[in-house]
Amino acid sequence: MGLLNQIEHNMKNKIKILFIHHAAGWGGAPINMINIINKLDKTKFEPHVLLLKDSVVKNRLLELNIPFTLCTSSFYLNKYRYLSHTDAGKIKLFKVLTISKVFISWFLSKYVYASKVLKGFNYDIVHLNSSVLSDWIYPASKKGKVIYHIQEPISKGRFGFRYNFIRSEVAKYADMVIAISKDNADRINLPQKTKIVYNFIDIPNGQKIGRGVKSILYVGGWAKIKGISVLLDAIPVIDKSIQINMMGQYPKLKPIGKFKKIVYKLCYPSAYKLRNKLINISNFENVNIIGALPSIASTLYESSLVVSPFTVPHFSRPVIEAFAYGKPVVASDILGMDEIVNDAVDGILFKNGDAKALAKAINTLVNRPEKLKKMGENGRKKSNELFNPEINTKKVEEVYLELMNGRDNFK
Structure with missing residues (x-):
């Protein structure tokens, strides 16, 4: 032929x-x-x-x-x-x-x-x-x-x-x-x-822990199911030396008119409360609301770990992205999360919805660089095997x- x-x-x-x-x-x-x-x-x-x-x-x-x-x-x-x-x-x-x-x-x-x-x-x-x-x-x-x-x-x-x-x-x-x-x-x-x-996910060559800056990355915007409320409650308890980078879609935080505020509060009380909490947290010196970006690669490279505080069962893509880049994760113990995160091996699982437990896990892990490195290596190995x-x-x-x-x- x-x-x-x-x-x-x-x-x-x-x-x-x-x-x-x-x-x-x-x-x-x-x-x-x-x-x-x-x-x-x-x-x-x-x-x-x-x-x-x-x-x-x-x-x-x-x-x-x-x-x-x-x-x-x-x-x-x-x-x-x-x-x-x-x-x-x-x-x-x-x-x-x-x-x-x-x-x-x-x-x-x-x-x-x-x-x-x-x-x-x-x-x-x-x-x-x-x-x-x-x-x-x-x-x-x-x-x-x-x-x-x-x-x-x-x-x-x-x-x-x-x-x-x-x-x-x-x-x-x-x-x-x-x-x-x-x-x-x-x-x-x-x-x-x-x-x-x-x-x-495409797995990059090499593993990079960052340049000495203690920082965590949350990718989820203000979607309730992704645990934004839990993270916001945890932030006041997280060490002030730890930079908190927040990616995803967030509402505009500029002041709204009095009438609009009343309508918003009456019609969407949960969203109103969450928005106010976000405004308050955004004033913290160690909080950086990045917003949505086409890629998380550069920010992920410079992060110590990734936070995934989902409140309902869901496959967390930020977790496998973290592993691909050699970063450990702190994640909620929702159903199915233990399938991709081995507690104390490549990350830490905390009780779903427990903001204090989330803050404690972050503070403990970020301040133990050798543990960070070892968990990151384990996560990268898993990434090559499963993802x-x-x-x-x-x-x-x-x-x-x-x-x-x-x-x-x-x-």
Whole structure:
């Protein structure tokens, strides 16, 4: 076979992967999707991304020359409400109207709109990039194989109705489930079709502890589930010699008018209280509110450790980023955190919600440089074993090949 014919043959026989991404924001799910796409063997796989929302993700895909399509359906762009039922984002049962809108949207997507959108694509496998996309499983299964990628811990809830509803859909129509942690896999409880593939990060060469400055890094903004309130309560007890760098999205801290303040206090009492606490803490000399940045690498390099005070079960991406850079972590003992953090080995686990315990762990560890170094080395070793990009991309590729009956056109 001539060279041009071989190239044409290979292009025709690549496994076509359609990634579907749901959200407008930037976070762990789009980062993980982009990491997978960048590392895929392009001689065997042909990835394409369908974005349901116009977002910053589009800009990143453009920068990296990753092929994508922005959904043009007005339903998905303007009216779509995806079904999120996780410990981080479930809808309270008393919000009957909101739940009704979500389920109406879910059924319209499953039986009407998703199929219309998918008609425009030729794919072998649909890779659903979040557990909130359960409405896409059935329509996607009509034309190819379906992977349901769980990147958020699904909640069983109080009565289990929504949990069983989602699990039933996955059990019936998904060909494979990828879970980013054992905890996430245990929650969906479909062991016969679930593979655990940890999120990963490019691991830099070498290990750097910093230049003698005692500092900690918190990456989470003022999202309640990421433990911002716990951290703010801990800061007054943290040694004043320790620099506290806070990254992520935060509200503007400038003064607001009297009338607006009254409305804010009445309508959003928790947010109002948290904002005032943040304003007070921002005046501390050892607190630096950095805000959101495209990369945490430079700040992470100069940090002594990373703090992850999550208040609900969740895979903490800052933890694996810390390990990749040889930094230990101080993290809450939420369910599943002990899966990635070995207490007293590569970090310290403190009791969830205990601000004093958080401050004590930070003060103890930052002031013990040899312990910091040893824990950082242990974390980096773990990063190479569990969060290695080459190893974990290979696991994803093996899932694709398994779904295509081991098809490999290039052996």
